[in-house]
Amino acid sequence: MTTAARPAPAGGPVVGLDLGGTKIAAALLGADGTVLARHSRPTPAREGAAAVLDALAAAAAAVDPGHSAAVLGIAAAGVIDPRTGMVTSATDSLRGWAGTPLGVGLANRTGYAVACDNDVRATAGPELAALHADGADHGSLIFAAIGTGVGGALAVDGRMLHGAAGIAGHLGHLPSPEAAGLTCTCGAPGHLEVIASGPGIAAHYARLTGTPVDRLETVAARAAQGDAHAVTAITTGAAAAGHVLGGLANALGPDRVVVGGGVPRVGALYEDALRDAFASELMPPLRGLVPRSPLLGHDAAVLGAAALTTTLPLHHPGALR
Known part of the structure; x- marks a missing residue:
């Protein structure tokens, strides 16, 4: 690559x-x-x-x-x-x-x-261009941006999807079992964003402990110190994202899956949980497909x-x- x-x-x-x-x-x-x-x-x-x-x-x-x-x-x-x-x-x-x-x-x-x-x-455009540069003229891509919200982009057979009114790729508003009973920022119940975004993970920690926290980094620091509730909040959010992305991979058959944004940067605890959940969803022809970090930086x-x-x-x- x-x-x-x-x-x-x-x-x-x-x-x-x-x-x-x-x-x-x-x-x-x-x-x-x-x-x-x-x-x-x-x-x-x-x-x-x-x-x-x-x-x-x-x-x-x-x-x-x-x-x-x-x-x-x-x-x-x-x-x-x-x-x-x-x-x-x-x-x-x-x-x-x-x-x-x-x-x-x-x-x-x-x-x-x-x-x-x-x-x-x-932001996903250069990722698709990289597939083309590697000879995949009809490459397919799932790009997830997980930060304050959960956004995304989908490219199929070399073409970025835009959809009606430009709404294609809003991965944060796919249903997630881990978010059952929670109200999303869009007003609907049970969407991925409310459990997998940075604020979503922080809110889940607060529900588990009864103690509000200011930001995701605070939860990550507590997880590093062995706080079991912090570990649960992070791994639940990561697994929710991994399950949704794995299901999408089965539907779209991507050559590359990219996960960017601020949330994955909390470290291996998050990345490992997301990758394990992603792998658990994959159909046999896609086994071996692993979510990757973005190619480009700021x-x-x-x-x-x-x-x-x-x-x-x-x-x-x-x-x-």
Whole structure:
């Protein structure tokens, strides 16, 4: 397996943006995929969609002050429909974000042609490109991002799935037996996110002990000290994720399964429980398939965002004027 999958813009520089709930990251990529400039700034998450779009435009201007690029790709939080360029759904981590015309709104502010997608799908793009680089032109991929929430991306036979309204890949909202009776952030009962995310694991520890904890790292530290309830909370969340991913693997037949995000970084206790649960679900032809860590580090989202400009529809300035 190749150890890098840097998307090279076709024919000229490209701006890549990564929009999260707390930070905007921007990069200018040269025609060979080299990062020429970087910039980051806080996300004005509580100030409304117009303020977020303005901050995105300012970040693009900071990395490309001479406007050497003609296209921009953005990896954004929320449910993004890349065909319409709309944010079709979002949590309240970005106030008023649902219903935002992301593609055209950003194109009008910057003058670039804009491609946009969900941040997890964009981050998964280089993973799919790596399969292609290894000769799997029709490779299939499951990518899970387990952190504050549980997101994902699915690629089948070389093609990233977007689905109706851009909702494909939201793995956190698959049913999980371990989450039975618990209400998910989306309001429905029994979804994976409520037991397998960082806050979900911390909440499970609090249910077991009657003692609230501030974050996942606190639970991990207590598990390392032998706290049986902390071990249970972590391994339950990991096993829940592993069972769901194993079932998906049977349905999709992936060449690669990638698990990223902050939660897996708590260590071997989590990773071993997830892998054991995953393996327990697999049909015989898939035995030997093992979840892997992402190939790229902190640049993955902006690199994937830039690559969107070669695979997704472009939204041009002027449509909202």
